[in-house]
Amino acid sequence: MTQDKTMRKPLPVVDFLKLPDVGDPYLEGSKCQNCGAVFPGARKTCAGCGTRNHMETIRLSNRGKLYSYSIVHRSFPGVPVPYISAVVALEGGCALKGCLIDTAPDPAKVAFDMPVKVVFQDARGQKDKDGNSYVSYFFSPEHTKEESR
Numbered sequence: 001m002t003q004d005k006t007m008r009k010p011l012p013v014v015d016f017l018k019l020p021d022v023g024d025p026y027l028e029g030s031k032c033q034n035c036g037a038v039f040p041g042a043r044k045t046c047a048g049c050g051t052r053n054h055m056e057t058i059r060l061s062n063r064g065k066l067y068s069y070s071i072v073h074r075s076f077p078g079v080p081v082p083y084i085s086a087v088v089a090l091e092g093g094c095a096l097k098g099c100l101i102d103t104a105p106d107p108a109k110v111a112f113d114m115p116v117k118v119v120f121q122d123a124r125g126q127k128d129k130d131g132n133s134y135v136s137y138f139f140s141p142e143h144t145k146e147e148s149r
């Protein structure tokens with residue numbers, strides 16, 4: 001007998017991270033048809049204006065600017081530190097929390113409003129009990145200071 005060696009499809013780490021069979025991963029959000037506020041994931045009620053049942057499902061932008069961050073020096077056991085926990089204001093709306101990668105965890109290397117892109121990678125080796133891997137989203141600097149003109 002041979003073992004089933006079918007490739008397992010990685011799982012999204014959050015339900016609003018979409019992994020289509022064709023095309024690149026993306027994040028999905030909800031946009032209020034009344035006030036225009038945008039939120040990650042599916043919503044029926046707008047947290048901005050309270051309007052119900054007028055939320056449109058949209059694809060969130062893969063670009064934004066660093067709004068805020070914290071350098072985390074102590075976390076759960078097994079989580080490598082330090083890392084940068086960030087809040088990014090995506091183009092077109094939506095404030096999204098995540099990890100800023102490809103950047104030294106040093107305040108001298110991190111600038112508010114620096115342009116970042118959303119990238120999708122393996123969730124640092126995490127697996128579920130069946131051995132399935134996860135895909136997560138991260139923020140990465142759009143370019144370095146040397147590249148900007």
Ligand SMILES: [Zn+2]
Nearest residue numbers: 032035046049
């Ligand atoms: Zn609203």
